[in-house]
Structures are given as structure tokens and as C-alpha cells.
Amino acid sequence: MTAPLIDPFARAIRYLRVSVTDRCDFRCVYCMSENMTFLPKKDLLSLEELDRLCSAFVRLGVEKLRITGGEPLVRRDIMTFFRAMSRHLDSGALRELTLTTNGSQLERFATDLHAAGVRRVNVSLDTLDEAKFARVTRWGRLPQVLRGIDAAQAAGLRVKINAVALKDFNEEELHRMTAWCASRDIDLTWIEVMPMGDIGNEDRIGQYWSLKDLRAQLARHYTVIDLPDDTGGPARYVRLEETGQRIGFITPLSHNFCESCNRVRVTCTGEIYTCLGQEGHSDLRAPLRASGDDAVLADAIRAAIALKPKGHDFDYSRQAVDGQVSRHMSHTGG
Ligand code: SAM
Ligand code: SF4
Numbered sequence: 515m516t517a518p519l520i521d522p523f524a525r526a527i528r529y530l531r532v533s534v535t536d537r538c539d540f541r542c543v544y545c546m547s548e549n550m551t552f553l554p555k556k557d558l559l560s561l562e563e564l565d566r567l568c569s570a571f572v573r574l575g576v577e578k579l580r581i582t583g584g585e586p587l588v589r590r591d592i593m594t595f596f597r598a599m600s601r602h603l604d605s606g607a608l609r610e611l612t613l614t615t616n617g618s619q620l621e622r623f624a625t626d627l628h629a630a631g632v633r634r635v636n637v638s639l640d641t642l643d644e645a646k647f648a649r650v651t652r653w654g655r656l657p658q659v660l661r662g663i664d665a666a667q668a669a670g671l672r673v674k675i676n677a678v679a680l681k682d683f684n685e686e687e688l689h690r691m692t693a694w695c696a697s698r699d700i701d702l703t704w705i706e707v708m709p710m711g712d713i714g715n716e717d718r719i720g721q722y723w724s725l726k727d728l729r730a731q732l733a734r735h736y737t738v739i740d741l742p743d744d745t746g747g748p749a750r751y752v753r754l755e756e757t758g759q760r761i762g763f764i765t766p767l768s769h770n771f772c773e774s775c776n777r778v779r780v781t782c783t784g785e786i787y788t789c790l791g792q793e794g795h796s797d798l799r800a801p802l803r804a805s806g807d808d809a810v811l812a813d814a815i816r817a818a819i820a821l822k823p824k825g826h827d828f829d830y831s832r833q834a835v836d837g838q839v840s841r842h843m844s845h846t847g848g
Contacts, residue, residue: 518575519815521788521822529747529777530576532568534592535584536782540616541652542640544678544707544721548652557783561595563802567780570811572602577609584782587619596630603631614638614676618654620662624669634672636703637663641677641684642694650683667698674701674762681723688731696757703749703762704728708791725763732761748775772825778818786815788822796821 519527537552559567568579579599586592602608611630617637627635639659641647647656666673675695677684684691695702707721729752732738737755749762772789779787784799796818801810 516573516575516812519571519819521819523773523822523824525774525776525822526575527776527778527819527822528576529578529580530568530571531580531582531777531779532564533582533584533779533781534564534586534595535589537588538583538585538616539588539618540585540654542616542638542654542678543650543652544680553783559782559784559799559802561591561598563784563799564595565598566808567784567798567802567811568599569602570808570815572607573808574812574815577607579608579611581611581613582615585616585618586613587615587623593623593626593630596627596632600631610634612636615662616651616654617659617662617666621658621665624662624665624671627666628669628671632671634674635666636674636676637666638676638678639663640680641687642690643687646683650680663698663700673698674703676703676705678707679704679723679725679728680707680721683721683723685723685728685731688728689735692732692736692754692757692759692761696754696759699759701760701762703764705764725765729763747777775825778822786818788818789825791825792823794821794823 521527535558538546541548541550568576572579579602581592581596583589589595596611599608599611603611611632612634613627613632614636615638617639620635620637637659639647640650642656644656647654647659663673675691677691679685691702694700704725706723706725729738732752732754736757738761739753739755741751741753741760743750749764751760751762753760775789779790780798781787784797784802785795786798787795796814798811798814798818801814804810
């Protein structure tokens with residue numbers, strides 16, 4: 515059997531997130547500037563190359579594959595790729611095939627995703643107010659996303675909402691969003707805004723709403739019960755006694771989750787980032803294109819994993835953005 519991927523800090527790498535495009539039909543204010551220059555198409559891995567690359571990771575022990583972007587569902591023929599990846603579910607090598615999406619194309623693709631073996635989908639949604647949604651996504655339309663969520667649930671996909679906590683923006687909607695998710699049996703995870711990429715005139719410190727504060731606000735209305743920390747991922751979970759629902763917190767800034775990190779990220783150009791919060795990366799496209807021999811690719815993957823750093827250096831504690839990384843979140847897919 516092939517030896518699994520183990521990094522220098524003895525963490526086994528079981529989780530791969532792949533950004534299949536840097537393009538998006540939205541321009542969320544914390545993620546992109548309004549005028550983005552996207553990569554030339556020739557730099558992108560083809561769907562066949564993405565298949566070869568993901569399959570190599572699966573052979574090396576990756577059990578969970580999350581497709582992201584940019585907006586993954588705007589990539590042409592992306593369903594061909596999902597259908598191809600479902601063979602690893604059928605063989606039992608992959609335990610989960612999933613995606614993170616802004617929901618704009620879910621109405622069109624929910625049934626196909628379910629047919630390809632996807633069972634859970636993360637939908638990013640920061641507000642339930644139509645005007646505010648248009649403001650935060652710049653180009654997005656809330657009704658379209660809500661129809662997408664309906665379609666996903668109707669197709670049998672379990673939906674989780676990811677919301678970025680934004681000061682003076684969705685603070686006042688905390689209870690409305692909590693109740694809306696409870697009424698639809700949807701899990702909700704809050705994410706602290708991270709300092710990634712140039713976002714034009716937006717102010718990072720001004721956007722930052724600490725999840726410690728968010729949790730305290732929740733605790734004024736609900737009985738908040740901590741759940742055991744058993745996911746191995748960056749989110750910490752609580753249950754609200756009154757509604758029974760689960761709420762997650764992803765707090766890269768106020769809580770460092772690196773010691774249990776089991777994941778790596780690959781971009782649509784075949785760069786592998788072994789830490790979301792560091793600049794360091796390695797190129798997998800050159801070995802992928804240089805040879806049809808998968809052993810060459812596996813060696814390149816192992817060499818990259820050997821460089822996985824211990825953790826990130828994000829820090830807002832001195833009221834300044836420290837540890838900022840230059841790429842946009844849409845480059846590595848969050
Ligand atoms: N377009 C898809 C979506 O929005 O779900 C997938 C890619 S998007 C980059 C993945 C996640 O990253 C989204 O939940 C988004 O809200 C989050 N995100 C983007 N920029 C962020 C930032 N600066 N800090 C924290 N989360 C961010
Ligand atoms: Fe697009 Fe997702 Fe970034 Fe919003 S967060 S601009 S939907 S990639």
C-alpha cells in the first residue's frame with residue numbers, strides 16, 4: 515500500500531480543498547475588489563488535469579475532497595468533473611465529495627450534484643436582507659441564492675450556511691439568521707474576516723467582528739452549550755438548547771486551530787498551499803504537465819507536504835493587520 519501523507523509535525527493529510535476557478539459571478543467586499551484581473555485560461559488546469567491531480571491525492575490517502583473557487587459552479591462543464599470524482603466515492607477511497615458555493619447556480623445543479631454523490635454543501639450567505647446582500651456581494655441577488663438553497667434541500671443535500679461576521683453589517687441580524695436556519699434545519703457557521711488580498715478601499719479592522727463578541731450576544735438570548743471538539747477542523751461548535759441547532763465558529767484570529775490541521779489546498783493553476791495563512795507554496799502543474807507518470811506527481815506532492823508549516827501568523831491584537839497574505843481568498847478557495 516502507498517504510504518499516506520504525513521507532514522513534519524506528524525499530521526496526516528486527509529483533506530484536500532481544490533479551487534477549480536478563480537472567477538466568480540459575485541464580488542464580495544471582503545473577498546475581491548470590484549475590478550479583478552483573472553488568470554489567463556491557459557494557466558488553469560484542465561478538468562482532466564484536475565482529475566489526475568485529485569486522484570493522485572486520493573491514492574495518497576485523502577478521504578475528503580472539497581471543491582471551491584472562485585465560484586466552482588461557474589466553471590464550464592464542472593459537472594463532468596464531479597461525475598468523474600464520484601468514482602472514488604464508489605470505490606470507497608473517498609469518504610466525502612463536497613463543495614463550497616455562493617449558491618447562485620445551485621438551482622441549476624443541485625440534482626446533478628446529488629446524483630454525483632455529493633451529500634452536503636456549504637453555501638455562503640452573510641445576510642437575509644436583499645438590499646444588504648446586493649451591497650456585500652456587489653453583483654449577487656438574494657432571491658436567486660434562496661432558490662438555490664431550496665433546490666439543494668429538495669434534492670436531498672444537507673445545507674450548511676457559512677456567514678462572515680462583519681461589524682455593523684450583520685451584527686443586528688444575528689438572531690434573525692439564527693432563527694431562519696433553525697426553522698429550515700440548516701447548520702450555521704460564522705467566520706471571522708481574514709486579512710487576505712487587496713480589497714480596494716474596504717477597511718479590514720473596520721470589518722472585523724470578533725466571534726467572542728458574537729457568542730456573547732447569542733448567550734444573551736439562548737443557552738449556549740459547548741460541543742466536544744471532535745471534528746479535527748478549524749470550527750468549534752455549540753448547541754443552542756432552545757432550538758437544538760448547531761452553530762459553528764471559525765476563529766482563525768482569536769483562536770489558533772493549526773495544531774490539528776489535516777488539510778491542504780490546491781489552486782486552479784496547480785499550486786499547493788499547505789497553510790491558508792502563509793505565502794509558501796509549491797507548484798504541482800509543472801510535474802503534472804512534464805510527465806504522464808503518476809509517480810513523478812506523487813513525489814512532488816510528498817515534497818510539498820514536507821514543507822507544511824506549523825501554523826499561520828494572522829494577528830489583529832495590536833489593532834493593526836499583522837500576518838496579512840497577499841493573495842485573495844478566491845485564489846485558494848477559503
Ligand atoms: N465562491 C464560493 C463561496 O463564496 O462560498 C467559494 C469560494 S469563497 C472564497 C469561500 C469562503 O471564503 C466563503 O464562505 C467566503 O465567505 C469566505 N471568504 C472570502 N474572503 C474572506 C475573508 N477575507 N475572510 C474570511 N472569509 C472569507
Ligand atoms: Fe465570489 Fe465566494 Fe469570493 Fe464572494 S466569497 S467574491 S462568492 S469567491
